[in-house]
Amino acid sequence: KSKKIYNELKYISxxxxxxxxxxxxxxxxxxxxxxxxxxxxxxxxLEED
Numbered sequence: 001k002s003k004k005i006y007n008e009l010k011y012i013s014x015x016x017x018x019x020x021x022x023x024x025x026x027x028x029x030x031x032x033x034x035x036x037x038x039x040x041x042x043x044x045x046l047e048e049d
Contacts, residue, residue, distance in 0.1 A: 012042050019038065
C-alpha cells in the first residue's frame with residue numbers, strides 16, 4: 001500500500017509542476033484562486049479505494 005501512496009504523491013506533484021511551472025510560481029501574487037481547478041486535474045488520485 002505504501003508504494004501505491006508513493007506513486008500517487010509522485011503523480012500529484014508531477015502534475016502540479018506541469019500546470020504551475022517555476023516561472024509562474026515565481027510571479028505568484030498569493031492568490032490561491034490560481035489553484036482552484038487543481039483538484040479536477042488530479043481527480044483520480046483523490047478517490048478512495
